[in-house]
Amino acid sequence: MTLGKRALLVIFPVILIVQLLAATTAYLTQRSSLLGLEQARLEQQLYALKSAYLDYESFNRSVLYSIIDSDALLLFLRESHTGYRNETLGLRIQQSIRSLSTTRLSFVSFAIVEPDGEVAYYFESSLSPFASMNATQERIVREAKQATETREMIYVEDAEGGPLLVDTDFILPASTTRPLPSQRSEAFILQLAVRPGQFITLKERLKAEYGAAVEIAPQLGPTPPGLSADVELSSSMRARLTAPEEYIAERLRTLSLAFLIGGSLICLLTIALLMLLIRRYITDPISHLDSQLTDLLLCKRDALDEPTDGGEIGRLTQNMKTLHERNTEALQRIQEISWTDSLTHISNRAHFAVLASAMHDKCEQNGQQLALLFIDLDNFKQVNDQHGHDAGDALLRIFALRAQGALDRHREAHPGTETALARLSGDEFAVLLMSTPENDGLRELTDALLELCRGGFRMDDRLYQVSVSIGIACYPRDADSFTQLLTRADTAMYQAKAEGKNAAVAFSAELEQRDRRIRVIEQQLRALDGDEQLRLVYMPAVDREGAVVSCEVLLRWHSPVLGTVSPGEFIPIAERAGLFPKIDSWVIDRALAGYPELVSLFGERVILAINVSSAxxxxxxxxxxxxxxxAHYRICPTRIEIELTETYAAELSSNTMEVVRTIRMAGFRVAIDDFGVGYTSIQQLLEYPADTIKLDMAIIQRLTRPEMQQSLTAIVAFCQAQGKRVNAEGVDTLEKQSALLQAGCDLFQGYLISPPRSVNALKDWVAVRNRAQSDLRLDQLPGGAVPKGAEA
Incomplete structure (x- = not known):
């Protein structure tokens, strides 16, 4: 049988089967994709339904809370004159509801029910002047009054006139607080109901699209098979939609028909084309070449015939041996390149993994130990920024060369050890040291690597302020696998950076616990509910006369898992994980919302100081x-001061400097916090777009000593000469306050004045200060004078 006939008999069924399998596989893949897409689309629409529900729920809750906290409701509950209460105060409540309605609602009602069950006030958005509570609303009031626990917001599907979202609460008229369950018989009942129009529209749209109604209930049974999805509308309400089988079946029929027709046509065309091309360009030339190769293998000929047509088979015959040799050489070169870092010409990450795996296996077999040194160049980014990437590349090359020299010298001094150096990425390097436990020389090698950059890195008669931070982990002491060894060495390296850089830190159980706690804190921050876990406290700052001029907002976090976590611990983690914008937004919103309370305590000119993340x-x-x-809270921007740390302010780029200038142009004040702990130059201080300089408590501790009085006075005078107000932090003794007063400092803040307090604690503090000032004025002798700062 000829080669052409064999090709026809063999290739034809193979190609047919392959095409059918490919078509079948493609169909199954598309079928799975279609089902997944439909499932995802259904889930997305249910999440849109949930979003609409939560919008109404949030609106309902916020409006009811706002009414409860309003003066109009307080006057309404305490007013005995029914006509005035219903007409004048009721109108104010209506206006409050309308002003708080940010969305177009088809129906909204608000009712106040007296303790005896009589409706004291009812308002709804309908045009009927005789509107009253419907039976559903009355039933909900009765059930809420009899309930022993606080009820969730209720969604009523079959209410008169359409579905309603109802929120019911209680309030004592005397104290305007929520009652205990035993006091509900004495309390007024407040009920706010809205018709969630957009939610109802989305629900009806889903019903029309899928031909099935959306189930809404507190509890739903097991998820039925097929296209079905459910979503949690709230903690006590779920929604589910299950599409009928015909919905998916129709789409699958269309898909299968398209694949059947298209797959058949493609299969036939492919087979015909392949057979034609194979016969013309492969079968006949290969048959001739096969004959020559057979003769060559049987030693019937010394070489292949020269090709007569000069085609592909002819050139293949002529160059087969040369191509084989070149391919072998190229493979060797590719392997060398793939395992070498192109910049430093040492091992790269891929080769490092191979070397590490081999050394790890050898350690397991021979009982040796494997040390991993994770190296990071400190301040390398500044070299690139200040001197260009060419200088940075040259520094990396020379560092790799010197490090390799240090390893070579170590092997000569410690025979029997094996080392490997690799560049993992950027300015990160790794060193492997395999040795016996008795002759590791690890400390000696670590000191040699640290010495390469001790006091900076000198290159081409220039000194670069670059050092190395090294993290060390050993197998099997610190890790069970190489992956774990690399992770723990990386953890130790970051600890070396945290301890001031230019150091080596060995992994320990304490580092593992610290790293684990950081991960837990980050997980808790990602799931953070600010309203439940965060709170604000305020630390007042007083002027030279003892009057409160500003209050700094400080954040406190109590995690349900970790308990109270200090800001110094969780704020850096939140900034590094990119989670602080959410926290900043919460702090800004709550701080501005509470600003009127500060005004009531300290006057309209009190400044609210808010710390923001540098990110x-x-x-x-x-x-x-x-x-x-x-604008939302109607607060003048000049009463808000944004605080930036001095360390970050010293690194302001042109973009971030422009953002700070924009904040000032909008009317907000800017303060440089923690001044004196960074690397500020005189030129930077002159260029700071700031209104206030806050001296850090560390520099206050040093400069308030008697021998430093002149230096303190000079620093304060210099800042004031630039038009900046000086605020001293950490004022905790009268001696410090006296020195700062003498130096001419403008503001004082610290535990001598007041520790951070909640708003309620501030009220008590103000009351105590007022009584103390009153007693001081009564006890003061004629002609006497109160020393400056004594009132603070």
Whole structure:
């Protein structure tokens, strides 16, 4: 049988089967994709339904809370004159409801029910002047009054006139607080009901699209097979939609028909084309070449015939041996390149993994130990920024060369050890040291690597302020696998950076616990409910006369898992994980919302100081948010001061400097916090777009000593000469306050004045200060004088 006939008999069924399998596989893949897409689309629409529900729920809750906290409701509950209460105060409540309604609602009602069950006030958005509570609303009031626990917001599907979202609460008229369950018989009942129009529209749209109604109930049974999805509308309400089988069946029929027709046509065309091409370009030439190769293998000929047509088979015959040799050489070169870092010409990450795996296996077999040194160049980014990437590349090459020299010298001094050096990425390197436990020389090698950059890295008669941080982990002491060894060495390296850089730190159980706690804190921050876990406290700052001029907002976090976590611990983790914009937004919103209480305590000119994360200053979103929130709460921007740490202010780029200037142009004040702990130059201090300089408590501790009085006075005078107000932090003794007063400091803040307090604690503090000042004035002798700062 000829080669052509064999090709026809063999290739034809193979190609046919392959095409059918490919078509079948493609169909199954598309079928799975279609089902997944339909499932995802259904889930997305249910989440849109949930979003609409939550919008109404949030609106309902916020409006009811706002009414409860309003003066109009307080006057209404305490007013005995029924006509005045219903007409004048009721109108104010209506106006409050309308002003709080940010969305177009088809129906909204608000009712106040007296303790005896009589409706004291009812308002709804209908045009009927004789509107009253319907039976459903009355039933909900009765059930709420009899309930022993606080009820969730209720969604009523079959209410008169259409579904309603109802929120019911209680309030004592005397104290305007929520009653205990035993006091509900004495309390007024407040009920706010809205018709969630958009939610109802989405629900009806889903019903029309899928031909099945959306189930809404507190509890749903097991998920039925097929296209079905459910979503949690709230903690006590779920929604589910299960599409009928015909919905998916129709789409699958269309898909299968398309694949059947298309697959058949493609299969036939492919087979015909392949057979034609194979016969013309492969079968006949290969048959001739096969004959020559057979003769060559049987030693019937010394070489292949020269090709007569000069085609592909002819050139293949002529160059077969040369191509084989070149391919072998190329493979060797590719392997060498793939395992070598192109910049430093040492091992790269891929080769490092191979070397590490081999050394790890050898350690397991021979009982040796394997040390991993994870090396990171400190301040390398500054070299690239200040001297260019060419200088940075040259530094990396020379560092790799010197490090390799240190390893070579170590092997000569410690025979029997094996080492490997690799560049993992950027300015990160790794060293493997395999040795016996008795002759590891690990400390000696670590000191040699640290010495390469001790006091900076000198290159081409220039000294670069670059050092190395090294993290060390050993197998099997610190890790069970190489992956774990690499992770723990990386953890130790970050600890070396945290301890001031230019150091080596060995992995320990304490580091593992610290790393685990950081991960737990980050997980808790990602799931953070600010309203439940965060709270604000305020630390007042007083002027030279003892009057409160500003209050700094400080954040406190009590995690349900970790308990109370200090800001110094969780704020850096939140910034590194990119989670602080959410926290900043919460702090800004709550701080501005509570500003009127500060005004009531300290007067309209009191300044609210808010710390913001440095990561927020990369664009103008922070400024826009501040402007929007200040306008929302009707607070003049000049009463808000944004505090930046001095360390970050010293690194302001042109973009972030522009953001700070934009904040000031919008009317907000800017303060440089923690001044004296960074690397500020005189030129930078002159260029700071700041209104206030806050001296850090560390520099206050040093400069308030008697021998440093002149230096303190000079620093304060210099800042004031630039038009900046000086605020001293950490004032905890009268001696420090006296020194700062003598130096001419403008503001004072610290535990001598007041520790951070909640708003309620501030009220008590103000009351105590007022009584103390009153007693001081009564006891003061004629002609006497109260020393400056004594009132603080």
């Amino acid at each position: 927020q200053l990369t664009d103008d979103r922070l400024c826009n948010y501040l402007i929007e929130r200040a």
